[in-house]
Amino acid sequence: MVRSLEHLAQEAPALGASIAFLTPDAFRTVPMPTYREIRLAFAMPWAVRRVVDEVKPDFIHIATEGPIGLSMRYVCLSDGHTFTTSYHTRFPEYLSARMPVPERWCYAAVRRFHNAGAATMVSSPTLERDLAERGFRNLVRWSRGVNADLFCPREERPLSFPGPVFLYVGRVSVEKNVEAFLALDLPGTKVVVGDGPARAALEARYPEARFLGVKTGQELADVYASADVFVFPSVTDTFGIVLLEALASGLPIAAFPVMGPLDVVGDSGTGVLDNDLRAAALAALDIPSEICRAHALTFNWQASARQFLDNIRRVQTSPQTDLAA
Structure with a gap:
């Protein structure tokens, strides 16, 4: 998810847009239980609203369902900001792998979170079908790319391990x-x-x-x-x-x-x-x-960024339209 957003920000200026991020770095954080590498932010709605008022964005996209996303969703709904979301991670499956929590309970909460937005961006046809069957609405496609200059075959292997x-x-x-x-x-x-x-x-x-x-x-x-x-x-x-x-x-x-x-x-x-x-x-x-x-090579980050921004522009033009139609 982070890599997708980083590449989106890099490609956006060439496509006539600039992107500002609101991340856990702006807040006090605590380790997530059972997964200390992930930090959870104390992002209260009033603090998130202050950032929105300062930045004055043309549009708001909520990338995750975490504490910042929950507060931003509240601010958008309270203050009348149209917003989109993206579904990157199958949290219901992740949670059930760690705790005895039925997936249907988690899916109900996640569905409620995303369906409040004007559209939910998904990365693939399989994910789109799966979420549609679970009651998610206004699903639109946002694919991914790859840095084919960095990741490429070599004639000689940089590292030596017994093969294969x-x-x-x-x-x-x-x-x-x-x-x-x-x-x-x-x-x-x-x-x-x-x-x-x-x-x-x-x-x-x-x-x-x-x-x-x-x-x-x-x-x-x-x-x-x-x-x-x-x-x-x-x-x-x-x-x-x-x-x-x-x-x-x-x-x-x-x-x-x-x-x-x-x-x-x-x-x-x-x-x-x-x-x-x-x-x-x-x-x-x-x-x-x-x-x-x-x-x-059929996947590239510029096409991914253009797809994301096209989704945003369509929502700005017709925020109440079912974009998946």
Whole structure:
């Protein structure tokens, strides 16, 4: 989500817009229970309203359902600001993976949050269908992109691991299902990039795997360029930008046939989607990197930013119109 917003802000000026962010950095924060890496902001409505009055934005978009988003939603509804939202994270599934909370309860709350806006932006057709069936309204598409200059195949591998190299990049937490990857009987080396509350336990349980911690920029691109297959074990992601980064780096995808991989890989031939993740990982070794790279190039951040701004402009023109019609 953060990467999507960063690229949106970078591309917006060339498309005639500028974007200001209201983030937890503007407030006192506390660690989120069970996930201390994420900070929750004490963002009271009066403090959020003060920022809105100072900035005087032409439009307001609420990126997440967290404390800032809740207060901004309250301010928008109270003061008559038209706003949109985006659905990035399947919080009901994440919450039920950590606590005995029925998904339907959480979905009811999340649906109420988003349906108050003029439109909810979603990243893929599969997510759009899923949310529509759950009663979400005014769903519009906002796809994603990839930096194909940074993430690209290399003739020589920057890092040396015994091959073949199977790679996972993302949060190391229960909802990402990383253990389903680590438990696979695969040749070569399993590499994990990322951090999270499950890392210490998984690192102790699977000492043969290489845990590299958080990598960004060129360091992350080097890891992608040193692997053979990207394994994506999550069954709760809405899209997965890491899938595009892997494909741009020439890596085929091995994943379950679920939301995210279905939308990115689909019938492109750039990956193997199978309920048997080991079989998918081994079969993906035979996929040419050129196919993966070519498919990744169909996604770009400028098109993503233009789609986002077009959604905003349509809402500004007709805030009461069902944009999904």
